[in-house]
Amino acid sequence: MENIAQYILDGRNEDWRVELRKSMKAKERTSIVRVIMPEQDPNVRNKNSVEVNTGITEEMAIAEAHRCLDCPEPTCTTGCPVGINIPAFIKKIETGDFLGAASVIKQTNALPAVCGRVCPQEKQCELNCFYTQKLKKPAIAIGNLERFTADYERNSGKMSIPDVAKANKHKIAVVGSGPAGLAAAGDLAKAGYDVTVFEALHEIGGVLKYGIPEFRLPNDIVDVEIENMRKMGVKFRTDYIVGKTSSFEDLRADGFEAFFVGSGAGLPRFMNIPGENFNGIFSSNEYLTRVNLMKAAHEDYDTPVLMGKNVAVIGGGNTAMDSVRTAKRLGAERAMIIYRRSMEEMPARAEEVHHALDEGIEFLNLHNPIEYFADEKGRVNKMKVQRMELAEPDASGRRRPVPMEGEGAQFDIDVDLVIVAVGVSPNPIVPESLKQLKMTDWGTIVVDKETMQSSIEDVFAGGDIVRGGATVILAMGDGRKAAAGIHKYMMEKVAAN
Amino acid sequence: MNKIIEKEFFSENVAKFVLEAPEIARSRKAGHFVIIRLDEKGERVPLTISDGDPEKGTITLVVQKVGVTSARLLDMNAGDEILDVVGPLGHATHIQNYGTVLCAGGGVGVAPLLPIIKALKEAGNKVISVLAGRTRELIILEDEVAAYSDEVIVMTDDGSYGKKGLVTAGMEEVIQREKVDKAVVIGPAIMMKFGSLTTKKYNISTEVSLNTIMVDGTGMCGACRVSIGGKTKFVCVDGPEFDAFLVDWDEMMMRMGAYRTEEHQAFENYLQTAEISK
Numbered sequence: 001m002e003n004i005a006q007y008i009l010d011g012r013n014e015d016w017r018v019e020l021r022k023s024m025k026a027k028e029r030t031s032i033v034r035v036i037m038p039e040q041d042p043n044v045r046n047k048n049s050v051e052v053n054t055g056i057t058e059e060m061a062i063a064e065a066h067r068c069l070d071c072p073e074p075t076c077t078t079g080c081p082v083g084i085n086i087p088a089f090i091k092k093i094e095t096g097d098f099l100g101a102a103s104v105i106k107q108t109n110a111l112p113a114v115c116g117r118v119c120p121q122e123k124q125c126e127l128n129c130f131y132t133q134k135l136k137k138p139a140i141a142i143g144n145l146e147r148f149t150a151d152y153e154r155n156s157g158k159m160s161i162p163d164v165a166k167a168n169k170h171k172i173a174v175v176g177s178g179p180a181g182l183a184a185a186g187d188l189a190k191a192g193y194d195v196t197v198f199e200a201l202h203e204i205g206g207v208l209k210y211g212i213p214e215f216r217l218p219n220d221i222v223d224v225e226i227e228n229m230r231k232m233g234v235k236f237r238t239d240y241i242v243g244k245t246s247s248f249e250d251l252r253a254d255g256f257e258a259f260f261v262g263s264g265a266g267l268p269r270f271m272n273i274p275g276e277n278f279n280g281i282f283s284s285n286e287y288l289t290r291v292n293l294m295k296a297a298h299e300d301y302d303t304p305v306l307m308g309k310n311v312a313v314i315g316g317g318n319t320a321m322d323s324v325r326t327a328k329r330l331g332a333e334r335a336m337i338i339y340r341r342s343m344e345e346m347p348a349r350a351e352e353v354h355h356a357l358d359e360g361i362e363f364l365n366l367h368n369p370i371e372y373f374a375d376e377k378g379r380v381n382k383m384k385v386q387r388m389e390l391a392e393p394d395a396s397g398r399r400r401p402v403p404m405e406g407e408g409a410q411f412d413i414d415v416d417l418v419i420v421a422v423g424v425s426p427n428p429i430v431p432e433s434l435k436q437l438k439m440t441d442w443g444t445i446v447v448d449k450e451t452m453q454s455s456i457e458d459v460f461a462g463g464d465i466v467r468g469g470a471t472v473i474l475a476m477g478d479g480r481k482a483a484a485g486i487h488k489y490m491m492e493k494v495a496a497n
Numbered sequence: 498m499n500k501i502i503e504k505e506f507f508s509e510n511v512a513k514f515v516l517e518a519p520e521i522a523r524s525r526k527a528g529h530f531v532i533i534r535l536d537e538k539g540e541r542v543p544l545t546i547s548d549g550d551p552e553k554g555t556i557t558l559v560v561q562k563v564g565v566t567s568a569r570l571l572d573m574n575a576g577d578e579i580l581d582v583v584g585p586l587g588h589a590t591h592i593q594n595y596g597t598v599l600c601a602g603g604g605v606g607v608a609p610l611l612p613i614i615k616a617l618k619e620a621g622n623k624v625i626s627v628l629a630g631r632t633r634e635l636i637i638l639e640d641e642v643a644a645y646s647d648e649v650i651v652m653t654d655d656g657s658y659g660k661k662g663l664v665t666a667g668m669e670e671v672i673q674r675e676k677v678d679k680a681v682v683i684g685p686a687i688m689m690k691f692g693s694l695t696t697k698k699y700n701i702s703t704e705v706s707l708n709t710i711m712v713d714g715t716g717m718c719g720a721c722r723v724s725i726g727g728k729t730k731f732v733c734v735d736g737p738e739f740d741a742f743l744v745d746w747d748e749m750m751m752r753m754g755a756y757r758t759e760e761h762q763a764f765e766n767y768l769q770t771a772e773i774s775k
């Protein structure tokens with residue numbers, strides 16, 4: 001048996017769960033078809049910025065919850081990076097106790113409305129569901145149920161603010177307000193610490209705000225969570241770059257006793273191919289920041305963004321999907337993904353790829369840009385691409401894309417906007433300002449895997465600054481572990497004095 | 498929110514602002530800049546910190562009206578508040594005793610040059626400053642520059658003040674007259690390009706401070722990228738100062754024109770609404 005946590009196994013023996021299991025035969029449960037998430041019509045939504053998924057109803061959620069077998073070995077939970085008690089919350093939904101379901105999720109996940117929307121469930125919980133693994137049927141729609149539960153709680157007006165321990169007057173600084181920083185701040189506030197979150201940008205939320213677009217994750221949802229944290233006593237300082245506005249030393253002198261660094265992997269990579277600095281070629285970060293953070297597409301906002309008729313987005317991850325679908329929404333006639341591997345190897349969430357296809361995005365898989373050309377004013381007007389093929393698997397088992405040879409292996413495409421989404425590097429500001437900090441060759445911070453403590457005693461770190469570009473849920477998991485690590489460090493420090 | 502403590506016009510289109518920004522005032526050094534956003538709908542624009550007072554907790558900006566944001570800022574007054582001010586950004590200027598340093602500033606470029614002149618002087622250099630502008634009223638901060646320079650030469654295109662001629666003529670005059678160990682040239686891109694072509698003729702190592710288009714100013718977007726010695730660099734985190742001889746000036750000027758149409762339209766609209774509301 002895989003290592004399924006004891007609290008998950010214990011909950012299963014409660015009387016109500018036992019009763020509920022008996023109330024319907026397994027055969028009946030498995031014959032129910034998986035819920036289909038209602039969505040806006042593809043040809044309507046590709047012209048607006050409203051969320052694509054419109055949400056499942058209470059009836060749909062209850063029906064879907066009936067499918068779940070409440071397995072003796074709920075393998076789904078092994079796929080969840082923060083160990084949500086999945087069957088427990090699903091069974092609460094089955095009984096119609098949606099607020100109860102929400103409180104189960106919130107025991108281990110601080111931002112369920114966000115995770116229900118952006119987690120790659122098909123690679124995590126849903127991949128490990130009994131239905132996927134043994135029945136070869138579509139998994140329980142765990143992500144959709146999580147989203148439903150969180151939305152229900154938020155709309156009920158009965159959102160519970162977690163209990164906060166008595167204030168202990170110890171000041172902790174959180175650097176960066178992405179999911180890692182928010183998760184750490186939440187747990188530290190709960191434990192009674194005086195927490196200040198410092199954020200370089202003018203908005204709280206990190207990638208959740210400047211990166212992931214409104215049509216996938218509405219800002220309101222993130223703002224509600226931030227508001228709740230304020231109610232728990234967390235302080236936020238925007239326009240504040242730790243390491244620049246103030247040094248760590250300054251903050252120590254101001255009374256901060258420990259730090260959590262969740263500064264993310266915000267630095268865009270380029271491919272360093274000829275012509276990449278022509279106008280009309282953006283990093284995905286610049287494009288999405290202009291549109292999402294600066295609201296460049298709104299008439300009454302000052303920040304401009306270049307519009308394109310023929311838009312090429314380079315890459316196959318979530319960032320690439322978000323960019324190409326944004327370009328389509330801003331009026332591109334032709335919006336295409338150019339990715340050097342095949343469809344199967346795309347790292348983006350499966351749902352986003354499907355949505356993109358439905359919205360009329362073209363996919364040029366096994367193609368790679370090699371040069372850009374521009375008009376006399378320097379605006380990109382053409383790109384040369386190279387056809388690729390997959391070589392035999394290498395030592396790592398991955399099939400590497402290699403250039404094809406011969407006639408037609410290279411050709412030109414007309415483009416007037418190109419968005420480069422080929423990955424990000426760790427933000428160097430914190431490491432540059434803390435010279436003693438131990439780093440990897442990739443520029444990520446070295447930490448203890450259990451406590452998330454760095455080589456500097458009072459500095460803890462997590463999220464993309466430790467992992468390179470990863471996921472929201474892993475960042476949050478790190479933030480929570482670090483909060484526990486900081487608490488332990490502080491207790492020891494207090495005890496020693 | 499950062500309060501404007503003081504505002505003073507240098508000319509019709511150039512004004513000095515003293516802002517409340519205690520942490521930035523404490524941390525800033527010569528060469529640093531800030532990014533400001535005037536209000537909720539505003540864009541983020543970079544401005545050099547031309548002076549600072551850690552005791553009073555203030556920083557000084559000198560701004561030239563060129564488009565919507567700068568025009569809107571010039572319409573603001575002491576007591577008004579700026580929504581966002583973040584910094585100090587970029588690397589501070591490397592300061593050492595070179596011997597004789599030639600500092601050339603064009604237009605509003607004199608504002609970022611001033612703290613560098615001050616720091617160079619304090620490090621024991623002989624500082625010769627050349628200030629240039631199209632016409633008399635575009636020469637700014639002359640007294641402040643003079644306070645930290647061994648000599649100040651003023652050049653105007655139309656000869657309305659100082660000597661008639663371009664900045665390069667003033668620079669050549671100094672270089673031909675005495676040994677110059679280092680040059681710093683700050684101003685519009687075209688002026689920096691020709692200024693550094695001049696110093697290159699005499700093989701005088703030269704620093705320039707690039708003023709590319711920016712968004713975040715923290716290395717996150719790449720809007721500010723330029724080619725330095727054939728490698729792509731981000732001005733906000735790798736600069737803003739670079740070895741002038743390595744800058745690809747034509748590419749930089751091409752990139753600065755990326756939004757010319759949009760900027761022009763926005764400025765026209767602003768001038769119209771500003772006119773109507775008067």
Ligand SMILES: Cc1cc2nc3c(=O)[nH]c(=O)nc-3n(C[C@H](O)[C@H](O)[C@H](O)COP(=O)(O)OP(=O)(O)OC[C@H]3O[C@@H](n4cnc5c(N)ncnc54)[C@H](O)[C@@H]3O)c2cc1C
Pocket residue numbers: 117118119120175176177178179180181198199200201205206207208211212240241242243262263264265266288318319322349427429430462463464465469470471472473475
């Ligand atoms: C467009 C896009 C789409 C994505 N889609 C998904 C998805 O669907 N599902 C998923 O799971 N993941 C997705 N990801 C990845 C996910 O968003 C990241 O892994 C996650 O946000 C990392 O969280 P973090 O808290 O470590 O960092 P970030 O979210 O990057 O936040 C870091 C914050 O720290 C701030 N900061 C940096 N340095 C300092 C400093 N010195 N002082 C103060 N503040 C500082 C930054 O401004 C930033 O706001 C996506 C990423 C992008 C860019």
Ligand SMILES: Cc1cc2nc3c(=O)[nH]c(=O)nc-3n(C[C@H](O)[C@H](O)[C@H](O)COP(=O)(O)OP(=O)(O)OC[C@H]3O[C@@H](n4cnc5c(N)ncnc54)[C@H](O)[C@@H]3O)c2cc1C
Pocket residue numbers: 530542543544545546558559560561562563564565566567568605608609685707708709710711737753754757760761763764
């Ligand atoms: C590191 C740095 C430091 C700077 N320091 C100062 C300073 O101390 N004082 C100051 O007045 N300005 C400074 N600038 C330039 C300033 O940021 C721009 O003038 C400002 O962004 C213009 O905004 P706008 O909305 O008023 O004009 P826009 O509408 O954005 O532009 C109007 C016109 O100005 C041109 N323009 C746009 N950006 C620049 C630029 N960066 N430099 C020159 N012309 C530009 C445009 O091509 C256009 O023709 C600095 C720029 C950088 C990158």
Ligand code: SF4
Pocket residue numbers: 067068069070071073074075076077086087128129130131140142
């Ligand atoms: S593995 Fe699937 S069926 Fe079993 S408890 Fe988890 S979600 Fe329910």
Ligand code: FES
Pocket residue numbers: 710711712713714715716717718719720721722731732733734
């Ligand atoms: S301004 Fe965004 S990277 Fe420099």
